[in-house]
Amino acid sequence: MARKKQIPELRHLDHILVSETAIKRRVTALAEQINRAYRGKDLTVIAIVNGAIIFTADLLRQLRSPLRLDCIRAASYHAGTHASGKPVVIDNLKLDIAGHDVLLVDDILDTGNTLSAVRELLLAKGAATVRTCVLLDKKARRVVPFDAEYVGFEIPNEFVVGYGLDFNERYRNIPCIGVLKPKFYSGRL
Ligand code: IMP
Ligand code: MG
Numbered sequence: 539m540a541r542k543k544q545i546p547e548l549r550h551l552d553h554i555l556v557s558e559t560a561i562k563r564r565v566t567a568l569a570e571q572i573n574r575a576y577r578g579k580d581l582t583v584i585a586i587v588n589g590a591i592i593f594t595a596d597l598l599r600q601l602r603s604p605l606r607l608d609c610i611r612a613a614s615y616h617a618g619t620h621a622s623g624k625p626v627v628i629d630n631l632k633l634d635i636a637g638h639d640v641l642l643v644d645d646i647l648d649t650g651n652t653l654s655a656v657r658e659l660l661l662a663k664g665a666a667t668v669r670t671c672v673l674l675d676k677k678a679r680r681v682v683p684f685d686a687e688y689v690g691f692e693i694p695n696e697f698v699v700g701y702g703l704d705f706n707e708r709y710r711n712i713p714c715i716g717v718l719k720p721k722f723y724s725g726r727l
Contacts, residue, residue, distance in 0.1 A: 545712055547709060555696070558714045565597055565600065566600060568688050570600075572671065580638070581640075582605065582638045582639065583598060583601075586610055586643065586652065587611055588704070588710065589646065590644045591710075606633055608633045609630075611628040611630060612625045612628070614649075614652055625652045635663050636663060637664060638665060639666055639667045643670075645672065646674040646675070647670075647676065647686050651681060653686070654682045670686040670687055671689075673690040676692075676694070698717055
């Protein structure tokens with residue numbers, strides 16, 4: 539088989555934290571866990587964009603419940619690697635979620651500000667249940683108490699990019715999760 543052409547920006551990584559193969563394996567295992575939990579139920583998946591786009595796309599194709607998909611936008615990082623605290627949640631949901639079982643998907647659980655704000659909003663809109671699935675969990679960074687029901691990997695307190703995660707909107711297309719070389723964190727807050 540022909541070798542896959544590598545993305546040039548892979549050279550910006552200092553080191554890889556989670557390989558493409560490890561992500562694939564873990565996403566399959568998470569999907570199986572979710573399939574067991576929601577067997578026989580309808581599901582409403584809500585992805586927090588942009589970060590959760592790639593993870594959601596891969597996860598969704600392995601879910602077997604009848605489901606609907608919607609996206610919500612939240613922002614807490616402003617051109618840097620430090621969260622600004624209270625996230626801005628833009629409620630642009632198109633689906634009526636009242637009485638529905640919601641699976642909230644995000645790329646990473648960091649301070650917990652974003653997921654707790656979004657979960658509160660979904661419960662206020664009448665969701666019957668809200669469970670959360672994140673690819674990455676930086677437990678050491680938690681400011682607001684928050685536990686996700688489904689977690690791909692617990693990672694140390696390092697700023698990571700790839701597989702949907704960005705630094706200043708770049709690097710989302712890198713297929714693994716990695717830490718940037720310090721010189722590429724320009725404009726760091
Ligand atoms: P929280 O509100 O602090 O939990 O932050 C959650 C959001 O911050 C995530 O949805 C990401 O978009 C972003 N974020 C947190 N840590 C990282 C990281 O290491 N790399 C890229 N984005 C991150
Ligand atoms: Mg995000």
